[in-house]
Amino acid sequence: MPTDTTTVATTRDETPRPPAVTHEQMGATPRVRTVTGLLADGAARTPGAELLRFGDASWTYAQADASSSRLAHRLIEAHGVTPGDRVAIMLPNVAQWPLTWFAVLKAGAVTVPVNSAYRAADLAFVLRDSGTRVIVTDAERLPLVRDVVSRDAALTGIRILDVADAADANFPATAPDVAITPDTLANLQYTSGTTGFPKACMLTHDYWTRIAWGCAGAAGLGGDDVLLTAQPFSYMDPQWNTVLALTAGAPLVVLPRFSASGFMADVRRHRVTFCYVLGSMPTLLFKQPPAADDRDNHLRAVFCSAIPAALHAQLEDRWGVPWRELYGMTESGIDLISPLDDAAAVGSGSIGRPMPTKRVRIVDADGAEVPAGTPGELTVSGAPMMLGYWNRPEETARTLRDGWLHTGDLAVADERGEIRLVGRIKDMVRRGGENVASAEVEAALETDDRVVASAVVPEPDDVLGEEVKAFVQLAAGGTGDRATAEAIITRVAERLARFKVPRYVEFVADFPRTPSERVSKPALEARAAEAPGTTFDLRDRTTSGASASSDPAAEHVLVEVIRDTAVITLRRPAKLNALTVEMRLRLAALIREYGTGERVRGIVITGTGRAFSAGEDLGAPPTTFAEMRETFETFHDVTRAVIETKVPVVAAINGIAVGGASEITLCCDARLGTPQTEYFQPENARGLTISNASSVLLTRIVRNHAMRMVLGSERIGAEEALRIGLLDQIVEPDDLLDRAIDLVRAWTPEGGNNTALHLALLRPSSDEIERAFVLEDAAADASWNSGAFTAGIEGFWSAKKPAGPTGENR
Template sequence: MHLSSLPDLRAEFDPDGPAVSDDRESLTNLAFLARVRAAARHLDDLGIGPGQVVALKLSNRLEFVVLLFAAWRLGATVTPVNPSLTSVEVTRQLEDSGARLLVIEDDAPDEAWPGGALLAVSDLYAVAEGKEWTPRHDSDELALLIYTSGTTGAPKGVMLDHANLDAMTQMGLAALQLGRTDRCLLILPLFHVNGIVVSVLTPLLAHASVAIAGRFNPHSFFETVERERPTYFSAVPTIYGMLAQLPENSDVDWSSLRFGVCGAAPAAPDLLVAFEARYGFPVVEAYGLSEATCGSTFNPLDGPRRPGTVGIALPGQQVRIVDSHDHELPVGGVGEVVVRGRNVMRGYLGQPEETARVVVDGWLHTGDLGQLDADGYLTLVGRSKDMIIRGGENIYPKEIEDVLSADPSVAEVAVVGVPDKKWGERVVAFVQPPNGRAIDTPALRARCVESLSGFKRPTETVVLETLPKNAVGKIDKIALRAAYSSPH
């Protein structure tokens, strides 16, 4: 089913049933369709049409979902923008995507770029009269441009078409076993593909409903659950860790929850086991990435679930472990995780060579290291890339290294992730000064504040006379991590 016509189908099937809500308002299916039509009219008035890109720099709110379906109704593409990005990062994404319109919060600072229009979210049409569009049904049309940094440091636009989304949501329906009585509590940010696919599109396709929560607060989370009565939510290990540490509270009712989904970063097996024992509902760990439209493996709800693994391949996908020559390894062999299915991205925007390197004969090379057991359960054992995962946010060191190395007081730099009890990992920079020079650490901090989001900025900068090198002359990040973790 093409998602552009989903609001119409829901309104016809159950006009008075719940669709989407946030802390400001709640929409029935019929009201949701009316808002989507009004937003589509507004986008058309602003010159948005097939193939054009709409950027949404919004917090978690109902209008994000409305605009998503409005853009697709017209054949346009949506690129979500992280609201915490700096103006440098925002401009880079807008220019690379070719966005024609940026939708922002009412209190956001003024932003503009050549050739683009700006729309404050409160100005969005709530009522439309006159022209109405038949939803476009072209599965090859680009639906989402999700930006993810690469090892080169330059963010890449992951192109997901409607065929990708249709495949992924159908797989999600089968894995999550969703029906009309389900309700998802959205707590992950909507600028992530996980938030869009797992917490919005999949439940709406199941004729279930979505409650959009504001900024996550562990101390009020279960009060929100008691009020909204969701049946599931999706979160990252950091969130489950925060909830596991809450003091006992027998006055709050979370009995509506039948499961939670855990993804975006590896979770400690003991955490998930202890969480389920305390709260009485299972947490199913999953694995995926933006290039695969969100998910590739999933610990089955009806078992067996194996803590420490990220489950088996979703229906319609294949998972293999290969060596450096793309030869499949036997059961238990450690190598790169590759996946194949209709959910694999169309490619990286404007980067055909990088696309060809990552997607080979339909197999997506994830850059992650893992092993499969005899029953097909995947265990992740490492990352072939140097990606840092802080609280579920992917951080690529090269982007930070490029910012720091631009300072004249830095000769060489290496950025690594070190263990952190709260966030899983945090960012540490190692810098080497030129001979006879000193590192200007305040200047480095100022550079990071100007060019990097808060979660990407190093929490510590370590000055070394010489950065360690391996046998081929490359900076030895393994040695840096080991040295940092060792007692001084």
Template sequence: MTQGTYFAWELASRGDAPCVRDDRLQLSYVQFAQRVDAVAQQLAGLGVGPGDMVATFLPNRAELLITLMAAWRLRAVATPVNPGFTDAEAEYQLGDSGAKVVVGQAPVGDPARIFLDVDDLAVRPTAQWTPPTPPTEADDALLIYTSGSTGRPKGVRLGHDNLHFFGRSGGEHFQCGPDTHALLILPLFHVNAICVSCLTPIMAGGQVSITGQFSVSRFFDDVTRLRPTFFSAVPTIYALLVSQAGGVPPGALDSLRYAICGAAPISPELLAKTEETFGVPIVEGYGLTEATCASACNPVGGVRKLGTVGPALPGQRIRIVDANGDDAPTGQRGEVLIAGPAVMRGYLNRPEATAETIVDGWLHTGDVGILDDDGYLRIVDRIKDMIIRGGENIYPKEIEAALATNPAVLECAVVGAPDPLLGEVPVAFVVGYPGTDLTADDLAEFVAPQLTKVKRPSAIHIVDALPRNPVGKIDKPGLRRQTAAAGQVQPAGAAPA
């Protein structure tokens, strides 16, 4: 694998080559390194040192990345907080992580905690600045909190060894070099944005353009103006882009070489529409925060298998095990396990949860998958999302895949709803493309030939939007609570259970 580092102070020799920009700043490698040192000196003056926690409470902007790097300069740890959090939600992460300083646009959480206004960040170190001992691979680097879909969010500890490994592995897989230019549209409090769209291009000598609040019109304007070579997004964003891409000027997307899709499964139909719209490969990948973002991905230049998330990334290993923990035969479903240098160090202050998740070096993902003869992984569903209907195991993703083949369906989600006789029955929530006439009866009729009776939704709800958790994934726990609170399912547009 290619070697390299993302430490700004070690990359200043790249001089005036473009490094990071946002809506207000445009920084070369030497300017980026200067800003990082300036903020590191400022944080050191506030008492930040090795092992301390520095939090950011910021929207996507260059200062967020500068603050992360500045914390690392001091061998401190960074924890980015979702700027959309309420004060109580933010305080939970700040308190649980033991944050010493918060860098943000306005104070948040405990008023006794040190707050540094982003507009007051230093831009040049003073002549008295003496850089401390540099961080090592053994130091913790990031504390990223899980979405908290079950219980309270947990802090995932990722070290510099994890991040450097992923940067090298990802750079090799995505063929990154000095001409790589990432357009960052995902939130920077998420590991995908930090690792895929920032650290990997920087390690390769490329550049990062940080966009602010995402919108479809802004996206196409940014691509036309900035000429990025790739971007990473979630299926919902691709659905929005495809549905409103009719007015894109010819040649506006010519700089793109590929795009990455992750965080949630994308239907084959949407994937095909997106590739047709953008004229480049859309490589679907799979991963989780506990494994430093991505563990499998379809190749940019090799064989891409529709419906799979590709083979393991370089240096990582994937197994499928049955309920007894034994390796499942090729082509058989089971739990996805991951091993390699990308696996987290553990959950902060939660040794029991760590021990349950990492067993003998293997990360238990809680996802159900299948490996084919070529080592390509297909994700079937989440173990916890599985619906047991009268003793029959039903995977919601299979029902969602059938619904998604309808050209009027923009996105959908299927969850289990309580039933007094059968225990659980599948219920679907569906969002249609703008301007389409979509009814529950039509959808029920549409999927009937594709699904056995036991798998057909007992109710189909047409909704304007699906609820999402802080990182943009569909909030299935919330949908399950909603259906449970509604009581017994009333069949709508589908055969009664």
């Protein structure tokens, strides 16, 4: 795809122009009814006009039309895309997102937007469910995409296109000859919907053009306007904002992401006249310190979903612009909207009036319309509307009944017909602008053997509106403490996007249930309100003693299954993979999870970058006796986890292995290294004591060399490590992981084996390890009480050289 852009001035033609759609035309059929037709129309009428602005770079209609046409031809001719094929886009907010969207639509194909923050499980589900044939992504996400595609036999035929590849520059700049009508399917737009796993709404060209036409009329937008969006392009809002720009003939400014502190500065810099915000954005904006230039802007209108009623008047007064409510769903587009001249709506909580093309009814459980003042389910009919849910006829039938979309929202209308939301039937959490299906999070929680059952509910939050809370019932013998909560949520974080991961965990002995044995969430929440238990807030899961670090362990200790082997990777290269308490907890949990032999044949532990691990993170040392004890205990627990497994555990030592990390490798059944492998146990030279049963393991492996390693703090290179038995084999770095996995597979032959029995015989006994732990703990306590431990850490930092250019410790 081309990367050439043209910088344009932000000044506009001062000659007033009429709106593209008048208020009276809102209910009419759009003049152009396909997205591709709108782009072609704009390119023909105003080829040099600005369409898209990303920072200071701009794309004109002509540039966007030519670029997307070239890519459309490439999709067809080089990748075999035919009308109706699904093409996924997994990109952040860059110009290539809308340009790729245009290209996919020009090819007659169907776009599958993928959240750029998705992890492996989310991505694999969307690709499988949609039947994607091609995915367009960037260099940052290529490793994830390739890994997901290669690991799933159902996905191996997917073609991967890197947007940095400029091969489409050689294709024609005119649109391919593909018939596209208003009824042509344009998107499979995934949404969590009511309950269950994400569902794809089937959205046509007519859907997008009708949303844009109605919004342009409601806001009176035209060629004098400048639009702005800050949501991720994988959501529907920036997409309909793009079609709105095409409809109004106004440029769309796209921000990389929403930033409350910088949002209004961008509004002023780009002379923005209209924007749409939602969820927590108004509250976050209002919480910014008031400034003298708040009203120094060109805004004419702000549309928003979920304006805080108590802040509504203050929002308008602060920025001097009308804020109006907009209600809709992915399934139906925009359903209700408050007119700009409706000052009575300010602070009322009203969600607007029906669009001219929509009808609304508030009904009871039997579908009968309820009288004013009585809550009921809000239902919507009219255009636009999704065709249904992709491959889910039963879900479609439940949601679309007799031409009416059942929203799942509880609403009430007053005598004047003003509608307010009062709750919802839907079992989901609305976290900021995200819809989180409770059932999806519960399914992820319940894959953990420690969890018998779970229930996910919304927890009110001043900023995000709602946060995700999980009630968890543990298996017999489970301990409902913070460490258990963190371990469970860390595991969930591997499977779900970050916004779906519970912030709060409360352990319960059982759940109140309905006659059909479903968890009664109203009864559960009532019971929790009457007799609250301990709720663990996991938002700030920081390392013990480390107030500056809030990186979750899930980002530093990764796991993936390769050839029936669980590969656990320490990934904190800027810190030489130094281990925090939380990382060790996660490492031990993963070893136990995969060490049962039920899911994999064995485990390989390795590191990222030039170090296996630098051992304990001395950037966040223990500052109290309790923290020191936790430090040692978490190292002990890694040893226990390895010794207790029923499968081989192999250390693939890619570089330096320091202190406690070198000792972790000693627990493993084999140690493969590279020429760069180096063992170093500097504890004694620094006045620190060692942990992790080296007194047992090191002497078993290297015999009389243990003294010089521990007391002499001698560095042991790869060749010497091989000679004395610390390493079993030295291989080239590119072969290290494959050789380690080969070893696991060789030790676990197909068709039944006695590997677990042999491991129990060959490894040191648990009693032997625990006796060593007792002695080491006593030594650690003595070192702490004498002050040697703290002095050792201070000595380490005073002798440490300045950090390298990437911040690693040298």
